Every structure is written in C-alpha cells, then in structure tokens.
Amino acid sequence: MAGDQQDPDALRVHFGLELRRTRLLAKLSQNELAKALGCTPQWICQLERADKTVSEQTALDLDTYFKTDGWDQNEGHFHRIHQSIRRAGRHRVLRPGFQTYLRYESKAIGIRCFAAQIVPGLLQIEDYARGIMDRTEPADTLDARVASRMERQAIFTRDKPVMMTFVLDESTLRRPVGGPQVMVDQIEHLLRVSRSPYVQVLIMPFERITTEALAGDMILLSFDDEPDLVYVESGNIGYLIEDKDEVFMTGVYFNRTMGEALSQTESDELMRQAQETYL
The missing domain is CATH 3.30.870 (Endonuclease; Chain A)
Known part of the structure; x- marks a missing residue:
C-alpha cells in the first residue's frame, strides 16, 4: 500500500472511488451532482473512473459542495488527495x-x-x-x-x-x-x-x-x-x-x-x- 501512495495513477483511482462513495452517501446521481457543480454527468463519470486528470479547482469545488472536513480552509478531503496526486506525479517525472x-x-x-x-x-x-x-x-x-x-x-x-x-x-x-x-x-x-x-x-x-x-x-x-x-x-x-x-x-x-x-x-x-x- 505504501508503494501505491507514491503512484499518481493509484491515487487518481482512490480519488474516483472516494468521489463515488461520497456521492452515494449523499444519495446523489451523477446527473444531480453534475448539475450542482455546473459540469456534465460524463465529467463526473470520468472522474470516478479515473479517466480524467484531477484539477485543483475540481477538488476544491467538491470539498465545498460536500463540506468535507477542512473545506473552509482549502484543506478538505478531496484537496488533500489532489495534493498527494500532485506530489506523486512530481516524484515520477524528476x-x-x-x-x-x-x-x-x-x-x-x-x-x-x-x-x-x-x-x-x-x-x-x-x-x-x-x-x-x-x-x-x-x-x-x-x-x-x-x-x-x-x-x-x-x-x-x-x-x-x-x-x-x-x-x-x-x-x-x-x-x-x-x-x-x-x-x-x-x-x-x-x-x-x-x-x-x-x-x-x-x-x-x-x-x-x-x-x-x-x-x-x-x-x-x-x-x-x-x-x-x-x-x-x-x-x-x-x-x-x-x-x-x-x-x-x-x-x-x-x-x-x-x-x-x-x-x-x-x-x-x-x-x-x-x-x-x-x-
């Protein structure tokens, strides 16, 4: 598992799984979440399947919408995962x-x-x-x-x-x-x-x-x-x-x-x- 946490691809999968879990706990469909965030259902689907690069703004928007722990200080759950993806990606390319x-x-x-x-x-x-x-x-x-x-x-x-x-x-x-x-x-x-x-x-x-x-x-x-x-x-x-x-x-x-x-x-x-x- 420690090795996975240094792998940006594995972390993107983790982001997608966490997004899906949080969405389902909130009893939202992909269409409903997309409408709330002002994006397309296809975008939400691609994020959950780890087919899309996770932007920092997307992570912040998700934290704000779901009011995850630390969201009001830009330290919410999804932003923390995004930061891990970013760090792991830099390790790979150096x-x-x-x-x-x-x-x-x-x-x-x-x-x-x-x-x-x-x-x-x-x-x-x-x-x-x-x-x-x-x-x-x-x-x-x-x-x-x-x-x-x-x-x-x-x-x-x-x-x-x-x-x-x-x-x-x-x-x-x-x-x-x-x-x-x-x-x-x-x-x-x-x-x-x-x-x-x-x-x-x-x-x-x-x-x-x-x-x-x-x-x-x-x-x-x-x-x-x-x-x-x-x-x-x-x-x-x-x-x-x-x-x-x-x-x-x-x-x-x-x-x-x-x-x-x-x-x-x-x-x-x-x-x-x-x-x-x-x-």
Whole structure:
C-alpha cells in the first residue's frame, strides 16, 4: 500500500472511488451532482473512473459542495488527495537522483552553481522552464516539472537567507529559449534576483575560457553542521558526491571559474546588453 501512495495513477483511482462513495452517501446521481457543480454527468463519470486528470479547482469545488472536513480552509478531503496526486506525479517525472538532491538543497545555507548551457532551475521563470522541456511529453508531466521547479524557488524567501552564487556562461543569455519575449523576461528576472544582498549572478563571457568551466555544470551545497556536497548530472542521471577530496576540488574549480567571471556590475551590464538584442 505504501508503494501505491507514491503512484499518481493509484491515487487518481482512490480519488474516483472516494468521489463515488461520497456521492452515494449523499444519495446523489451523477446527473444531480453534475448539475450542482455546473459540469456534465460524463465529467463526473470520468472522474470516478479515473479517466480524467484531477484539477485543483475540481477538488476544491467538491470539498465545498460536500463540506468535507477542512473545506473552509482549502484543506478538505478531496484537496488533500489532489495534493498527494500532485506530489506523486512530481516524484515520477524528476530526473533519477534529483529527488535526493532536493532534500539537501532545502537544508542548505549556501549554494554555488555554475551553468554552462541554460539558466539553472532556481533562476528560471515559468515560460523559460517550459521552453526547455520536451513538448512531446504529456501535458501533466510538463506541468508537474514546471510546478516543482517554481516551488524550489521558495528558498529565496526563507526566514534564514541562503547565500547563493551563480556563474552563468554567456551562452545562457544568447540561447533564445522560448523566443525573444521569454528571454527579455528571463534576463529581467536575473537582474532582479542579482539585486538581493544574498545572491550573486555573474556572467562568464565568451572570450574567457577556463578548463573547469568547460567541464560542465556543477552545484555545491554548504550546510550548518554537515560536510559540503556536490551535485552533477550525466545523461539522464543525477549524482550527489560526498567524497571529501572530490568536493574540495570542485570547490577549487568553482572558485577559479568565479575568478574569471565578470564582476556583478559588469555582469549586469552584459545582461542588459543581451536583453536589448531581444527587444
């Protein structure tokens, strides 16, 4: 049963069974419930058979109609199941190894990141995030990935600020992900984030080359009372590195890369110049 609770399909079936049980206890037909909710009987039937994706609004409407426990605080029975479906769906679509990384990222007091190809997830706006995803995948999968990425950014508003340094290769500004307007908005977001006293967004210009930067993306996490960790990706798999020597050398590589990057003022200017090319 524990395994089922991590399976979004099993949870959708559970939602449908609970909807049917609640409807029958209320002595309602599918037609009567559909009329009350302003939808079609076919929609109710598909929800009960788990043939339809459960939207958050549908869950809230059902809680409100049936006055389930917690409905007045958006914590009703159907909304809780919907949240479980949503969480399980994100677990399914995340890159292997990344779920483990996220548990550490949420506890970090310091994050150092080098991005060689695209703007890193913590700095992406929603349209940019969608622009780098495979559009042949199901809409639910893409929505789950985007939602997961946006939720990670709550780290910027934590009560205890996280010190973050991002070094982005200039190519991240020049690659027109999502089209001109998306890039204008994305670069504007980078400029806004870089104004935080806790965040640096530095650019590595094309004319500066370091061996370390050519090695690819890297993320280093620092903690209050635990050793630093490194996260890297290879193909479709993500890896956390705990070996002290490797973590130390990755820190050295990052510092060298950061040393070759533009200053914050110079980086802001280059970002503005790149932004203008999309206007």
